[in-house]
Amino acid sequence: MQAIINRAKELLADGTVARVLGWKAGDLPYNPEPAYFETEEELKDFVYNGFCGANLSKYMIEASKLEGKTMVCLKPCDTYSFNQLLKEHRVDRDKAYIVGVGCKGKLDIERIKKQGIKGIESIEGAEISDEAETLKIQTIYGEKTLPYADAMLERCHVCKGKEHMVFDEQIGESKETKDAERFDEVAKIEAMSPEEKFAFFQSELSKCIRCNACRNACPACSCRKCVFDSNKFDSSQKANADSFEEKMFHIIRAFHVAGRCTDCGECSRVCPQGIPLHLFNRKFIKDIDELYGEYQAGEDTDSKAPLTNYTFEDAEPSIVGKRG
Amino acid sequence: MYKIAKENLSALFQLIADNQELYLPVKSAGQTNFAAWSKEAEVDLDTLKTVKSAKDAFFPQSEGLYTVKKEGKKMSIEPESLKEQDFVVFGMKACDVKGLEVLDNVFLSDPVDTFYAARRDHGTIVAMACHEPEETCFCKVFGIDAANPASDVAVWTVGEDLYWKALTEKGEALTETVKELFADDEAGEAAVDAEKEAIHNIVEKLPYMNLSLEGWNGNALSEKFDSPIWEELYKPCLACGTCTFVCPTCQCYDIKDYTAGNSVSRYRCWDSCMYSDFTMMAHGNNRTSQMQRFRQRFMHKLVYYPANNDGMYSCVGCGRCVEKCPQALNIVKVVKAFQNQGGEK
Amino acid sequence: MPLENKEFKPKIVAFCCNWCSYAGADLAGSSRLTYPADVKIIRVPCSCRVNPMFILRAFEKGADGVIMCGCHPGDCHYSTGNYYARRRMTLLFSMLDYIGVENGRTRVEWVSAAEGVKFSDTMNSFVEKIYSLGENVRLGDLRCKQ
Numbered sequence: 116m117q118a119i120i121n122r123a124k125e126l127l128a129d130g131t132v133a134r135v136l137g138w139k140a141g142d143l144p145y146n147p148e149p150a151y152f153e154t155e156e157e158l159k160d161f162v163y164n165g166f167c168g169a170n171l172s173k174y175m176i177e178a179s180k181l182e183g184k185t186m187v188c189l190k191p192c193d194t195y196s197f198n199q200l201l202k203e204h205r206v207d208r209d210k211a212y213i214v215g216v217g218c219k220g221k222l223d224i225e226r227i228k229k230q231g232i233k234g235i236e237s238i239e240g241a242e243i244s245d246e247a248e249t250l251k252i253q254t255i256y257g258e259k260t261l262p263y264a265d266a267m268l269e270r271c272h273v274c275k276g277k278e279h280m281v282f283d284e285q286i287g288e289s290k291e292t293k294d295a296e297r298f299d300e301v302a303k304i305e306a307m308s309p310e311e312k313f314a315f316f317q318s319e320l321s322k323c324i325r326c327n328a329c330r331n332a333c334p335a336c337s338c339r340k341c342v343f344d345s346n347k348f349d350s351s352q353k354a355n356a357d358s359f360e361e362k363m364f365h366i367i368r369a370f371h372v373a374g375r376c377t378d379c380g381e382c383s384r385v386c387p388q389g390i391p392l393h394l395f396n397r398k399f400i401k402d403i404d405e406l407y408g409e410y411q412a413g414e415d416t417d418s419k420a421p422l423t424n425y426t427f428e429d430a431e432p433s434i435v436g437k438r439g
Numbered sequence: 440m441y442k443i444a445k446e447n448l449s450a451l452f453q454l455i456a457d458n459q460e461l462y463l464p465v466k467s468a469g470q471t472n473f474a475a476w477s478k479e480a481e482v483d484l485d486t487l488k489t490v491k492s493a494k495d496a497f498f499p500q501s502e503g504l505y506t507v508k509k510e511g512k513k514m515s516i517e518p519e520s521l522k523e524q525d526f527v528v529f530g531m532k533a534c535d536v537k538g539l540e541v542l543d544n545v546f547l548s549d550p551v552d553t554f555y556a557a558r559r560d561h562g563t564i565v566a567m568a569c570h571e572p573e574e575t576c577f578c579k580v581f582g583i584d585a586a587n588p589a590s591d592v593a594v595w596t597v598g599e600d601l602y603w604k605a606l607t608e609k610g611e612a613l614t615e616t617v618k619e620l621f622a623d624d625e626a627g628e629a630a631v632d633a634e635k636e637a638i639h640n641i642v643e644k645l646p647y648m649n650l651s652l653e654g655w656n657g658n659a660l661s662e663k664f665d666s667p668i669w670e671e672l673y674k675p676c677l678a679c680g681t682c683t684f685v686c687p688t689c690q691c692y693d694i695k696d697y698t699a700g701n702s703v704s705r706y707r708c709w710d711s712c713m714y715s716d717f718t719m720m721a722h723g724n725n726r727t728s729q730m731q732r733f734r735q736r737f738m739h740k741l742v743y744y745p746a747n748n749d750g751m752y753s754c755v756g757c758g759r760c761v762e763k764c765p766q767a768l769n770i771v772k773v774v775k776a777f778q779n780q781g782g783e784k
Numbered sequence: 785m786p787l788e789n790k791e792f793k794p795k796i797v798a799f800c801c802n803w804c805s806y807a808g809a810d811l812a813g814s815s816r817l818t819y820p821a822d823v824k825i826i827r828v829p830c831s832c833r834v835n836p837m838f839i840l841r842a843f844e845k846g847a848d849g850v851i852m853c854g855c856h857p858g859d860c861h862y863s864t865g866n867y868y869a870r871r872r873m874t875l876l877f878s879m880l881d882y883i884g885v886e887n888g889r890t891r892v893e894w895v896s897a898a899e900g901v902k903f904s905d906t907m908n909s910f911v912e913k914i915y916s917l918g919e920n921v922r923l924g925d926l927r928c929k930q
Contacts, residue, residue: 142775143574143646146767149675169766174675229469233487233573234641255644256571304882313884313922318468324491324500326711328679328765342837346716349698353680354501354708356697359925363840366879370836373875385765387681388470388490395879402878407871422875425867427857432870432892435877699928700845 116163116243118286119188119216124155126186132212133183136174138167144238145224149174151185163188163287165241168221168268170381172197172206173334179207186212190221191289192270194280195377195413196334201281202416203375205337215279217243217287220263220271225389227252227266232259243287264294269393270380273297280414297378298401300394316362322388323361325353329382329392335372335412342367369395374403374421377413406430440628441603441614441621448484448601452476452529454617460526462496464489473528484530484596487573488759492538492687493531497558498546500684501708504554504694508702521557527613531566533588534578534757538687539564541744541753545690563609566590568638575758577647577771583755585642586635597630604631647758647771651778657746664738668776673733675766680711682760682769683736688753691717712736737773794848794914796823798907799838801831803861804896805853811900819907822914823851830854831892832865836876839890843923849889849914853906856894866894885922888913 123135139150140162147162149169170193178185189197194215200206222241227250234255240247240263250266252259264272273296277289304312330336330343343352343364351360369376369392378400382392403410403421407429410421443451455461456476465474466483473493474480491500505518543559546552566588569576578585587593591610595602603621605614614621642648655663683689693710696703710717712735718725726732744753754770761769800806806827812819828834831854842850852873854866873892881887891913893906 141767142772143761146761148767148772151671151674169675233571234645235574236646255574255641307884309881309884309886311884312882316883322468322470322472322490324681324684326679326681326684327714328677328681331677331679332765340715344714344716346719349696351501351695351697351708352716353693353710353714354695354706356501356706356708357925357927359844359923362883362923363837363844366840366876366883367837370876370879385677385679385681387685387763387765389468398879398882399875402875406874422868422871425864425871427867429867429870430874432873432877432890434874435881436887697927699925704927 116161119163119214120158120161122214122284122286123152123158123161123186126212127153127155127158131184132186133181134178134185135161136171136178136185136187138162138169138188144235145222145227145241163216164243165220165222165263166224168223168384170196170332170334170379172200173332173337175206175211176200176337179205179210181210184210184212186214188214188216189279189282190216190218191277191279192218192275192377192379194282195275195411196379197413198280198416199375199377199413200334200337202413203337213279213282215282215285217285217289218277219243219288219290220267220274220292222250222263222266223268223384226268227261230261230265232261264292267292268380268384269391270378270383275378275411298397300391301397301401304394317358319390320361320365321358322390323355323365324388325351325355325361325364326387327353328385328387330368332381332385333368333372334379334381335375335377336368365392365395369399372396373399374410374423375412376400377411406434440624440631441618442624442627443601443603443621445596445599445601447620448482451617451620452482453478454620455527455529455613458616459524461529462493462526463529473530484567487532487569487571488757488762490759490763491685492757492759493528493535494538494542494687496526496528497539497562498542498555498690501706502554504705504707506702506704510701519554521553522561523557525561525563527563527565529565531564531588531590532569532757533566533583533585534576534755535687536564536566536588536590537578537581537583537755538757541688541751541755542690544748544751563592563613564590565592565594565610565613568593568595568634570596570634570638572638572641572645573758574646575761576642576645577650577756577758579642579648579756580650580652581752581754581756586638595631595634597634600630602627602631647756647761650771650774652741652752652774654777655741655745655752655774656750657742659742660738660746663742663777664734666777668780669730669734672768672773672776673730675768676713676729676733677766678713678715678729678732679765680713681763681765683711683713684709685759685763687755687757687759688740693717712739737770740770741774792915792919794822794911794919795846796849796851796911796914797842797847798823798825799828799831799834799850799852800825800895801833801854801861801866802827802829804855804859804894805831805903807897808853808895808899808903811897812903813900815900817900817904819904820911822911823907830860830862830865830869832862832869832872834869834873836872839876840923843889843920844925844928846920846924846928848917848920849891849910851891851893851906851910853893853895853903856896859896880923886917888917889920889923
């Protein structure tokens with residue numbers, strides 16, 4: 116973390132960048148927020164630890180409109196999103212100085228609390244420099260320990276790899292966190308009967324409160340005005356008026372980012388109701404991989420996206436019933 | 440003071456539900472929210488904070504107002520009926536109860552919101568003292584006592600027992616209908632007093648409980664409104680509506696129409712000042728930037744509302760926004776930011 | 785099944801491209817071929833005009849089945865429109881299957897302007913399929929059913 120701060124100070128001092136986009140320490144042990152730093156003085160609050168899960172590449176859309184370069188700290192998975200935004204001309208490469216920061220898996224405070232840990236006073240082991248495999252959590256109800264892996268975000272268990280896809284320089288070490296297959300959950304649902312599938316999604320999506328956090332956090336959802344925000348359109352946009360609307364919203368949203376979604380996992384991370392929204396995106400990714408060849412959005416900036424491409428031999432839609 | 444063992448609670452819920460609707464925290468797909476009780480429902484009284492507050496029971500996220508139907512050449516308007524059955528909300532917390540007071544000031548003052556008023560009339564609140572408050576709580580800042588909810592019936596959990604005390608007439612009436620399940624326990628006072636003290640001791644230790652709201656009042660309008668701090672604070676905000684939708688006191692709503700073939704239903708749904716179409720009018724929107732929208736939320740809670748309601752804030756310190764904001768922004772951080780920069784104004 | 789289910793009148797939406805399938809429907813008409821009146825045709829300039837939202841909206845408002853027809857791959861009036869449409873619909877149908885909507889409520893069929901017979905056969909078989917599946921209860925908006 117200190118290395119990032121030192122480098123940020125240098126870059127600010129020599130005028131390479133006008134501001135630094137990173138995370139600012141919060142007032143609880145686990146709530147750092149994304150923030151801009153413009154002076155050396157402000158950088159005293161800079162933090163980079165296990166709770167810095169937010170994907171900062173979306174902020175670069177706004178930062179690209181500002182005067183001067185922005186130094187942005189991107190984790191390996193965030194760089195896919197940045198690449199994808201670059202491909203869609205939503206960010207300006209010349210306005211970004213990308214520091215690829217190391218990652219050893221990001222923590223999920225919801226998951227920690229779900230394991231009965233409350234009244235948190237301090238958390239040891241979340242620092243990026245810590246080699247510890249366990250978190251030591253001091254609470255007013257006593258000390259608790261938790262294996263690091265049991266506190267990680269879902270996306271880190273199926274990590275795409277710790278390599279930065281785009282960067283100007285890299286700071287910090289990473290550690291492999293992958294311990295599950297990315298499409299296992301999807302395959303499990305595919306194997307269910309239609310009734311079970313329907314019941315599963317009904318129970319998950321009925322929790323949706325239409326807060327739009329998934330959409331607003333999503334780096335692929337970069338439309339200036341979302342179709343669901345249109346007032347010329349009688350969708351219930353922000354009301355949980357009917358369970359169909361929730362389904363439509365999530366299917367259409369996933370469809371709109373199909374082939375562009377890098378599977379960064381922000382949608383599931385930010386959902387206040389803990390809906391596993393990545394299951395929609397991953398289903399599209401799995402289908403695309405199987406039907407049109409493996410494709411990882413954000414891996415490069417020049418390949419054609421699967422949905423803006425075709426071959427003469429593409430499968431017919433009737434394959435859906437035949438695949439079983 | 441009455442007492443009932445935790446293991447007999449399902450009998451209690453059954454008995455209440457025999458006579459009226461019962462809403463309580465139910466765990467479904469991993470999250471606890473207020474929902475109607477049923478035999479199969481997984482009641483969860485251990486989770487301190489439901490994701491959404493109990494506001495839904497009195498002011499649902501979406502509710503129909505009326506439907507216009509067309510049959511042949513005839514048009515008819517069918518207004519939605521008001522709540523007519525009694526219902527019980529079990530397991531609210533002191534902060535949620537206070538949140539209703541905030542809503543009352545808005546919906547029960549002239550012109551009275553009849554939908555809300557009917558629900559308030561028919562609802563009986565059984566609130567639980569917070570057995571284990573958490574670090575995100577700051578109810579004490581607003582003069583709320585987590586150990587003594589100001590509801591119709593207050594409930595305390597002590598070990599394997601639940602202590603029950605009616606505080607209002609409505610509460611007495613509910614108690615009468617379920618009394619058969621209770622044991623009278625005069626010694627219970629002592630146990631409950633010990634629980635209250637334990638809660639107070641924990642509350643003292645929580646980091647947010649001594650937050651100072653000095654300077655935030657109805658007269659601070661221009662000073663706060665014009666502060667340059669907002670420009671810094673709003674930047675990480677994603678403009679989602681999570682904070683407003685989980686909040687027990689946010690009361691803004693929008694009215695929308697839904698066309699269903701040969702009928703149109705008009706309904707209202709919660710709105711969020713974070714959204715770009717909030718208070719959108721024919722001429723456009725009066726808050727054009729996210730900074731203005733972000734500022735609106737906190738100004739409303741800590742300045743505008745107190746200005747119109749004898750200094751009462753429209754925040755109750757439940758800490759849901761603290762827990763749920765995707766980017767870890769919240770009202771506490773806003774208040775603290777103003778404190779830290781107070782000297783540099 | 786259709787006999788037991790006499791009360792059920794399915795609503796079926798067919799999106800037909802202007803250049804091939806709509807003309808195919810025309811030909812079916814002028815050749816006096818029949819297909820059930822339950823099918824309501826919506827003409828679109830090209831099959832790739834069909835946004836996934838159209839399909840979901842149709843279900844929302846009470847459709848029991850949605851079929852999309854376009855020019856045969858390779859014959860698109862705009863050269864490549866139906867190739868894109870093919871990918872989109874494949875993915876969308878797969879998603880609908882994934883969330884538990886009965887397979888068979890959606891279909892894509894390529895019908896040229898000369899294939900009046902194919903058009904009427906397709907519609908007949910699709911309507912029959914929808915009769916056998918019954919009413920669409922999983923994808924409709926409840927407010928439209930009152």
